[in-house]
Amino acid sequence: MAVQFRDYYEVLGVPKTATDDEIKSAYRKLARKHHPDVNPGDKSAEEKFKEINEAYTVLSDRDKRKRYDALGPNWQAGEEFRSPPGWGGAQPGYGDFFGGARGQGGFSDFFETLFGGRRARAGQGFSVRGEDAEAEITLTLEEAHRGIKRNIALDVMETCTDCHGTGSKGNDVCPTCQAAGFIRRQKSLEVTIPAGVRDGTMIRLAGQGEPGANGAPAGDLFLHVQIQPHRVFAVVGESDLQIELPVTPWEAALGANIPVPTLDGRVQMTIPAGAQAAQRLRLRGRGLNRRGGGRGDEYVKLKIVNPPTLGPKEKELFEQLAAESRFNARESMPGG
Secondary structure, three states, X not given: OOEEXXXXXXXXXXXXXXXXXXXXXXXXXHHHHHOOOOOOOOHHHHHHHHHHXXXXXXXXXXXXXXXXXXXXXXXXXXXXXXXXXXXOOOOOOHHHHOOOOOOOOOOOHHHHHHHOOOOOOOOOOXXXXXXXXXXXXXXXXXXXXXXXXXXXXXXXXXXXXXXXXXXXXXXXXXXXXXXXXXXXXXXXXXXXXXXXXXXXXEEEEXXXXXXXXXXXXXXXXXXXXXXXXXXXXXXXOOOEEEEEEEEOHHHHHHOEEXXXXXXXXXXXXXXXOOOOOOXXXXXXXXXXXXXXXXXXXXXXXXXXXXXXXXXXXXXXHXXXXXXXXXXXOOXXXXXX
């Protein structure tokens, strides 16, 4: 019987010189893209997934690939194909024994003609470590400073529990994962964020990535830390903080003892007499925790704020100050 020839290299999008690793990589990318769990109800994606699975079944197996390549370079996808005389792949009646050429296994007539049925099931004979996965986690500045335990929800691929990652059930393709060996589901994971992480820090969670194939270990999960902007504190450099502290003209001129916010609560800070606008004062050891121990500093930048309105007595006192003072704020300017 003539059947349609299939170019398995074209299905996976790889050249005929592709290495085993290149074939595996191409298969995994395409399988994830067209997996029925990712495309529910999409018949075209389901058919594409079957094609990908069939192509990988052949090209990932050294003996099957060798026999397939022996057909020669002249076949084109879509041409009618009859197995060559003496070809040992076909086994008359084998497909009928298991219920039809495109039954539960989902392989094409071309595959059945070459290899004689579903005993050549998807994924047989290879074992590969799972791919690494990435996700983001957003923290407040306080959480990054102190550390925190956080439950996160991830949409992940996990080893199929029905076939344990083999992709097959007995002599048939696993109906749950459609031979992929993995399924997509929501996963809840408790993550411990250590004290002192920074914006852009990457946290590695071993074994929490994509599942491995045929008993191989899973990949790792890498969490990218993002820290929310804070309404009071700005991060300066690696471990220092800075705030802008409003002070009155008389506090700056006379000096004062003022409560200042820190990550650990308010502390009293002495403003020296004659303090200037934009002057920075330092609170040692009040910055961010460092991963290796110790803390940065907190810098307090002064902002002199005048009263928006003046009462009669306040106005009188400012007028007296203006009449009494000999200070010239513009003395250093040309013509000052």
